[in-house]
Amino acid sequence: MADEIRVEVARYRPDKDREPGWQEYDVPLRTDWTVLDALNHVKNEVDSTLAFRWSCRMGICGSCGMNVQGEPRLSCATFLTDYAPGPVRVEPLANFPVVRDLVVDIDDFLEKLPRVKPWIIRDEEKSVDDGEYLQSPEELEAYQQFSMCINCMLCYAACPVYGLDPDFVGPAAIALAERYDLDSRDQGARQRLDVLIEAEGVYGCTFVGECTRVCPKHVDPAGAIQRYKLKAAQESVKAFLLPRAFR
Amino acid sequence: MKFRIEPFVWLAFSGGGVLAALFMPVLAFLFALAFPLGWIDPPSHDHLDAIVSNPLTFLVLFGLFVVMLVHAAHRFRYTLYDGLQIKHRVLVGTLCYGAVLVGAFACLQFLGGATQ
Numbered sequence: 001m002a003d004e005i006r007v008e009v010a011r012y013r014p015d016k017d018r019e020p021g022w023q024e025y026d027v028p029l030r031t032d033w034t035v036l037d038a039l040n041h042v043k044n045e046v047d048s049t050l051a052f053r054w055s056c057r058m059g060i061c062g063s064c065g066m067n068v069q070g071e072p073r074l075s076c077a078t079f080l081t082d083y084a085p086g087p088v089r090v091e092p093l094a095n096f097p098v099v100r101d102l103v104v105d106i107d108d109f110l111e112k113l114p115r116v117k118p119w120i121i122r123d124e125e126k127s128v129d130d131g132e133y134l135q136s137p138e139e140l141e142a143y144q145q146f147s148m149c150i151n152c153m154l155c156y157a158a159c160p161v162y163g164l165d166p167d168f169v170g171p172a173a174i175a176l177a178e179r180y181d182l183d184s185r186d187q188g189a190r191q192r193l194d195v196l197i198e199a200e201g202v203y204g205c206t207f208v209g210e211c212t213r214v215c216p217k218h219v220d221p222a223g224a225i226q227r228y229k230l231k232a233a234q235e236s237v238k239a240f241l242l243p244r245a246f247r
Numbered sequence: 248m249k250f251r252i253e254p255f256v257w258l259a260f261s262g263g264g265v266l267a268a269l270f271m272p273v274l275a276f277l278f279a280l281a282f283p284l285g286w287i288d289p290p291s292h293d294h295l296d297a298i299v300s301n302p303l304t305f306l307v308l309f310g311l312f313v314v315m316l317v318h319a320a321h322r323f324r325y326t327l328y329d330g331l332q333i334k335h336r337v338l339v340g341t342l343c344y345g346a347v348l349v350g351a352f353a354c355l356q357f358l359g360g361a362t363q
Binding site for chain 2: 160164193194198232236237239240
């Protein structure tokens, strides 16, 4: 195995560059080094002006999402040896405006996420004296898969619908809406449905499935969206056919 | 709850996709391969005519064709809008779902003619 691998990094410094360009760095090729390790090596040893986000280095925080060789990946979970002998291209996440180098502007996602109210909503809160909300293992299992989302936004970078129509609420937000709808403690499904039944909600999705393919936590946002479509359709038919008392 | 047309269109699209996947291969196998090539003895014309003339068959076939047309129109709408980037939502929708109305009318004519 070669001692080094070439990493081609997308650079954009708004104070200097008129448009994004590429810069090449040769970094040590070690079996235990990830793309994030390579970027940190560049930042610490070669070029301190390189900008990128990262935090936990263990696939939990969701900060270090980047397009590696054209594919949205968590750079802390993507090993350099998978791309040997190289070169390996590292770009900012697609479908987001670039702030600087590999840092993207996530304001759009942060604005959309609270729209689907991803928290437990109760018609009436129990008092602390009434004790905790108990849940059976089966009730936990119903939503657990969707609760694994770490908001890394790889699904947004992979979603061609979001790329074409930035108004689309997007995969992670809908998966999180489904996570709370399926939670036995939650009573806010109707409020979320009113948001997601709109044109930019679930019916904007054309079920390409890339979101599920790239999800590092195996959340299956495409599955969540399909479930939500069916739920919204069932509720719409009920609202259309049944008297109010039977809905 | 807000009334939106999209859930109903999606239900028809979904149902049409399922029905097309279930029935089209069977019909294509029977009428395009098995009967013409003599693998299976074909039913007589009178027998088929009697089946299609039944009002229940009319209803089933008409429903089947309409939801399959909606399925095709819905796919084609997104092919035009997202695939070919024809960014005229109302025009594309009108053309695609308008074609469903024309197709449904044609089905009525053909099936209605068969039930005379």
